[in-house]
Amino acid sequence: MQVGKEFDKLESDYTAKIIRWVPHYQEMISSLSEGYPPDFVPLSILDLGTGNGNVSALLQSRFPEADKVIVDASAKMIATCKKRFGGFEQFSYVEKYFQDLHFLPASFDMVVAGLSIHHLQGPEKEILFQDVYTWLKPGGFFSICDLFVDPEDDLEHKRVIGEWERLARLQGSTDDDWAYLMDHYDKYDHPNSYEQQLFWMKNAGFEQTSIPFIRDCFGTIRGHRVP
Numbered sequence: 001m002q003v004g005k006e007f008d009k010l011e012s013d014y015t016a017k018i019i020r021w022v023p024h025y026q027e028m029i030s031s032l033s034e035g036y037p038p039d040f041v042p043l044s045i046l047d048l049g050t051g052n053g054n055v056s057a058l059l060q061s062r063f064p065e066a067d068k069v070i071v072d073a074s075a076k077m078i079a080t081c082k083k084r085f086g087g088f089e090q091f092s093y094v095e096k097y098f099q100d101l102h103f104l105p106a107s108f109d110m111v112v113a114g115l116s117i118h119h120l121q122g123p124e125k126e127i128l129f130q131d132v133y134t135w136l137k138p139g140g141f142f143s144i145c146d147l148f149v150d151p152e153d154d155l156e157h158k159r160v161i162g163e164w165e166r167l168a169r170l171q172g173s174t175d176d177d178w179a180y181l182m183d184h185y186d187k188y189d190h191p192n193s194y195e196q197q198l199f200w201m202k203n204a205g206f207e208q209t210s211i212p213f214i215r216d217c218f219g220t221i222r223g224h225r226v227p
């Protein structure tokens with residue numbers, strides 16, 4: 001099954017589930033709209049893999065004037081966002097896979113991706129980072145919050161999964177939750193390390209790459225398209 005259909009199934013009660021399943025969820029998604037230079041006021045924002053809109057809701061309160069384009073492959077998630085943000089004229093909606101997106105160069109001041117990039121294979125990430133660089137205006141920022149780990153590093157990968165389980169259970173995840181999560185992880189998740197993704201960002205042209213938020217393997221990375 002494609003990832004968009006999988007997230008159709010997760011749409012109902014999504015926020016309660018993700019808070020139970022993903023350690024530091026609220027802090028991580030908040031970090032996408034924080035920590036920019038004080039004079040950075042984006043007027044156009046792209047939210048990649050918006051889900052039910054939790055990241056975009058934070059962006060709307062932080063940058064209310066900005067136009068927001070929200071993208072997701074899940075028809076149900078996009079339908080929920082249309083209801084959630086229906087009262088705001090700043091929002092437009094694209095039901096597509098990232099791999100099929102085409103925007104004009106220099107379309108956005110800011111691009112964010114909350115827990116969505118790990119669904120791409122490594123080479124797809126590299127291509128997307130290059131696309132995002134061209135879609136950004138000079139002066140723009142690209143921020144990703146996600147799980148960061150190198151699955152090829154067996155010991156570290158096992159440690160990360162063990163720590164994730166420990167924290168998820170502290171947040172109320174049950175045996176059924178954890179069994180579902182690991183099945184989903186095997187089928188749909190392709191994380192890479194902080195170092196690898198920062199390297200791909202730099203290769204795409206981003207400068208001043210940084211990790212503005214980090215809690216072990218859960219964190220936020222950022223790149224700047226310098227003017």
Ligand SMILES: C[S@@+](CC[C@H](N)C(=O)[O-])C[C@H]1O[C@@H](n2cnc3c(N)ncnc32)[C@H](O)[C@@H]1O
Pocket residue numbers: 003004007018029048049050051052053054055071072073074077096097098099113114115116119120
């Ligand atoms: C884990 S959810 C995160 C949702 C939201 N950003 C959040 O932080 O709560 C990942 C979302 O990305 C979408 N997604 C994953 N891979 C995608 C792709 N290649 N193209 C478009 N959407 C994708 C899924 O449909 C899902 O809604």
